[in-house]
Amino acid sequence: MDKLEEEVNDFALWLIAKQQPVATDLRRIIAAIKIAGDIERIADLAVNVAKACIRIGGEPFVIDIRSLVSMHQLAADMVSAAMTAYDREDASLAAQIADMDRQVDERYGEMMRALLEMEKTDKEALAQMNVLALVARYIERTADHATNIAEHLLYLVKGKHYDLND
């Protein structure tokens, strides 16, 4: 992924230098550079989640992880919606991603409350709670990066800056 991002950047610089693009194309190239950065971070976060899963292994979960599962599904949907929106330069789909992000943030809040409200318990359960808190954070950040992609796209399509991460 790191290498692919570099390739996008180098190609973008080459395009700008050699083709001397006009305003709209320039915006398109700069959006591509920013989006490549977000995709690279999403890939890093996926690696972090995978490592956390290995740490939990076959242990039974110490809390109800439905909020986490629902966050994960939403975040995965957001990433593919962001890719589709970019592909089609679809501003209304990009706006929907912001709504999904709000739902992810709600699930994140629920999950953290559930963890904080748990009775103080044994060392192993605490270790798992810590890992679950990390996973929730990684997923929430994945959703943020999908929202960033939607913002870059809106900037590209509408020519002004949007902040959907609110």
Added chain:
Amino acid sequence: MDKLEEEVNDFALWLIAKQQPVATDLRRIIAAIKIAGDIERIADLAVNVAKACIRIGGEPFVIDIRSLVSMHQLAADMVSAAMTAYDREDASLAAQIADMDRQVDERYGEMMRALLEMEKTDKEALAQMNVLALVARYIERTADHATNIAEHLLYLVKGKHYDLND
């Protein structure tokens, strides 16, 4: 801050279109666009921290917040080091920022463990624990954005991509 970021982007596009810069200058402009994005996010996070402080108000803290205070100091130092490093295009200062980020991540872990290990307690204490968990996350992300700035700078100075956020 949003408006300032837009100004940086528009000025960068104008520079690219009118001046047709060569490779190094192009990199410099693209680094400026990316760094402006990180600074804008840091400002958003500062607003979030301020709102959280208002929510806690004059309540006594339910846990020892030394880790949080130390995170905050480190993150603030990282942001100003990132600005200095950018100003001087100083690669070795940029590399130090990554070390500081690792310390912030450690403090964040300590803080989350302290929150999760707390005895289940009354509703008000839980509400404050929730806010403290959020503040810790905002500060940790501020430190990540300072690290991103250091990365963009290393890309600019050394001409290749670095991932310091590991």
